[in-house]
Amino acid sequence: xxxxxxxxxxxxxxxxxxxxxxxxxxxxxxxxxxxxxxxxxxxxxxxxxxxxxxxxxxxxxxxxxxxxxxxxxxxxxxxxxxxxxxxxxxxxxxxxxxxxxxxxxxxxxxxxxxxxxxxxxxxxxxxxxxxxxxxxxxxxxxxxxxxxxxxxxxxxxxxxxxxxxxxxxxxxxxxxxxxxxxxxxxxxxxxxxxxxxxxxxxxxxxxxxxxxxxxxxxxxxxxxxxxxxxxxxxxxxxxxxxxxxxxxxxxxxxxxxxxxxxxxxxxxxxx
Numbered sequence: 067x068x069x070x071x072x073x074x075x076x077x078x079x080x081x082x083x084x085x086x087x088x089x090x091x092x093x094x095x096x097x098x099x100x101x102x103x104x105x106x107x108x109x110x111x112x113x114x115x116x117x118x119x120x121x122x123x124x125x126x127x128x129x130x131x132x133x134x135x136x137x138x139x140x141x142x143x144x145x146x147x148x149x150x151x152x153x154x155x156x157x158x159x160x161x162x163x164x165x166x167x168x169x170x171x172x173x174x175x176x177x178x179x180x181x182x183x184x185x186x187x188x189x190x191x192x193x194x195x196x197x198x199x200x201x202x203x204x205x206x207x208x209x210x211x212x213x214x215x216x217x218x219x220x221x222x223x224x225x226x227x228x229x230x231x232x233x234x235x236x237x238x239x240x241x242x243x244x245x246x247x248x249x250x251x252x253x254x255x256x257x258x259x260x261x262x263x264x265x266x267x268x269x270x271x272x273x274x275x276x277x278x279x280x281x282x283x284x285x286x287x288x289x290x291x292x293x294x295x296x297x298x299x300x301x302x303x304x305x306x307x308x309x310x311x312x313x314x315x316x317x318x319x320x321x322x323x324x325x326x327x328x329x330x331x332x333x334x335x336x337x
Contacts (some may be wrong), residue, residue, distance in 0.1 A: 089160055114129035159191075160306045173205055195212070225239060225304075243307050253334050256286045256287065282314075284321055296312055
């Protein structure tokens with residue numbers, strides 16, 4: 067009987083020893099997998115940077131998007147997103163065709179504004195993406211036009227404006243929203259656009275060139291009277307809830323957005 071107990075104890079000890087040995091062998095394998103993942107992300111990131119340097123924009127964008135999807139928890143994920151957004155703007159403002167654009171041949175009787183209206187884009191975007199110096203166009207020339215709709219999401223909690231096209235994030239902007247949560251929440255549309263807007267405040271009319279005009283260089287009004295997206299004379303307060311309810315951007319960035327989005331663009335504001 068004692069022999070059986072001894073043999074059983076020895077068997078258990080052998081099994082435990084084997085389990086410890088196998089576990090010890092698995093740990094380096096897991097560590098190797100993590101190292102391989104890090105290495106592969108570093109290689110892809112290096113390849114993307116090289117493509118960007120060579121101005122091979124679609125290929126660089128595809129690699130940055132792959133990095134964001136495959137390595138979402140990387141410390142570099144935010145940098146990859148910024149690089150992808152940088153490429154988005156370069157592609158948007160260049161003659162390079164993308165899946166969301168088309169080549170259009172100008173016809174007799176066409177005008178830039180007419181083409182922009184037909185494709186639900188802006189004449190400014192057509193000019194920028196085709197390196198046009200004026201709105202004068204000649205029949206027979208082929209130009210790039212953007213064909214996919216844009217939409218905007220304003221996140222009040224983060225003070226961010228996200229420009230999207232068919233769920234793809236094109237660019238993220240730091241903004242200011244309303245003091246005491248006064249920016250309205252809901253779905254709106256841009257119904258008017260004004261360059262160098264006059265500010266009609268209670269009891270006064272403040273011209274565009276006045277230092278007291280808080281609207282900055284551009285205005286994009288919502289279908290909720292009195293509310294919209296505009297520039298600022300106080301860029302130091304971006305990223306805070308300080309406005310009277312409107313969405314405020316830096317002047318260079320509001321001018322960029324103004325050139326991109328047409329009247330009718332949908333705007334969703336969330337807490």
